[in-house]
Amino acid sequence: MQLLKDRIRKDGKVKEGNVLKVDSFLNHQMDIALFREMGKEFKRRFAGEEINKILTIEASGIGIACVAAEQFDVPVVFAKKTQTKNIAGDVYTTQVESFTHGRVYDIIVSREFLGKGDKVLLIDDFLANGKALEGLAALVEMSGAELVGAGIAIEKGFQVGGDAIRARGIHLESLAIVESMDEKTGEIVFREQ
Amino acid sequence: MQLLKDRIRKDGKVKEGNVLKVDSFLNHQMDIALFREMGKEFKRRFAGEEINKILTIEASGIGIACVAAEQFDVPVVFAKKTQTKNIAGDVYTTQVESFTHGRVYDIIVSREFLGKGDKVLLIDDFLANGKALEGLAALVEMSGAELVGAGIAIEKGFQVGGDAIRARGIHLESLAIVESMDEKTGEIVFREQ
Numbered sequence: 353m354q355l356l357k358d359r360i361r362k363d364g365k366v367k368e369g370n371v372l373k374v375d376s377f378l379n380h381q382m383d384i385a386l387f388r389e390m391g392k393e394f395k396r397r398f399a400g401e402e403i404n405k406i407l408t409i410e411a412s413g414i415g416i417a418c419v420a421a422e423q424f425d426v427p428v429v430f431a432k433k434t435q436t437k438n439i440a441g442d443v444y445t446t447q448v449e450s451f452t453h454g455r456v457y458d459i460i461v462s463r464e465f466l467g468k469g470d471k472v473l474l475i476d477d478f479l480a481n482g483k484a485l486e487g488l489a490a491l492v493e494m495s496g497a498e499l500v501g502a503g504i505a506i507e508k509g510f511q512v513g514g515d516a517i518r519a520r521g522i523h524l525e526s527l528a529i530v531e532s533m534d535e536k537t538g539e540i541v542f543r544e545q
Numbered sequence: 546m547q548l549l550k551d552r553i554r555k556d557g558k559v560k561e562g563n564v565l566k567v568d569s570f571l572n573h574q575m576d577i578a579l580f581r582e583m584g585k586e587f588k589r590r591f592a593g594e595e596i597n598k599i600l601t602i603e604a605s606g607i608g609i610a611c612v613a614a615e616q617f618d619v620p621v622v623f624a625k626k627t628q629t630k631n632i633a634g635d636v637y638t639t640q641v642e643s644f645t646h647g648r649v650y651d652i653i654v655s656r657e658f659l660g661k662g663d664k665v666l667l668i669d670d671f672l673a674n675g676k677a678l679e680g681l682a683a684l685v686e687m688s689g690a691e692l693v694g695a696g697i698a699i700e701k702g703f704q705v706g707g708d709a710i711r712a713r714g715i716h717l718e719s720l721a722i723v724e725s726m727d728e729k730t731g732e733i734v735f736r737e738q
Contacts, residue, residue: 381658382621384614410604418608421577428575465574
């Protein structure tokens with residue numbers, strides 16, 4: 353998606369440790385007009401697919417997912433992160449290891465809001481090692497819902513997540529795929545799509 | 546806001562400890578069409594005010610804030626919660642005590658995204674004791690930005706937050722104010738506005 357790639361080039365910052373800082377427009381301060389265009393692009397990429405629910409994960413997936421959901425006219429559910437297994441109530445839960453924070457945590461979704469009959473599109477801001485997306489896919493499977501696909505804003509194509517998710521047969525659409533980043537020069541190379 | 550009050554009556558559940566469970570449409574599963582109407586109502590309530598930024602707090606404020614922001618055509622910043630003071634970078638930070646979780650945590654916003662020239666509308670899903678809103682107001686003040694007002698979906702009118710915030714001269718608009726809730730009967734009484 354050209355608009356997103358241009359914005360990453362203009363406002364994204366390459367940091368050490370393969371971190372792409374896009375917090376001025378994507379995941380701390382959020383450009384809602386950009387999210388709207390991203391939502392339209394997700395709708396185009398999944399045109400013809402029957403989707404009746406969007407599932408994302410707190411916190412930086414939520415804004416994108418909600419604005420995108422307006423294009424699909426469906427509810428949004430967000431998986432909650434917790435570091436304690438002390439979870440009350442009927443939930444689906446699985447463990448995720450965070451690339452950004454190097455931490456293991458549990459994610460949960462209430463059984464009330466995910467189940468048979470749901471045709472789910474996963475949405476998140478970043479795809480790096482794919483652990484968060486795999487966790488969301490696991491919740492969908494546990495619940496008996498159908499996984500239609502996954503929409504990602506920025507995929508780091510040089511990390512394993514994209515390949516792993518696609519290898520599982522999941523319809524993955526990333527609006528921008530970063531092929532390489534150079535911390536010294538600040539250069540960002542995108543994969544042609 | 547009648548649409549919201551009707552939805553609370555229909556789908557809200559009164560739980561022990563003065564907890565109003567609205568997770569089927571507000572803060573776990575999110576009804577985006579409802580959020581759109583809430584956004585339009587916030588716009589009406591703050592018509593004539595100059596607002597160029599919305600500030601919210603993760604996680605359940607984000608969806609409402611982003612969908613509402615489309616009515617204002619402004620960016621959204623969300624304050625992040627952390628339990629460690631081990632914060633890298635230039636941030637504004639303050640402490641908040643959570644009603645829901647009975648926990649104290651720090652909230653942070655990058656100094657890059659809040660400052661002089663910003664005319665800020667705070668948005669959050671619930672107002673109970675007002676600690677989260679007071680924390681957000683503190684970040685705005687530290688940053689030199691101007692606090693225009695606060696928009697809340699559901700205020701628990703029998704808790705101290707609403708009065709405390711209004712007593713500070715902050716323009717607070719709550720779309721529904723719960724005057725009382727009865728855990729045994731499930732009855733919810735709203736304050737006339």
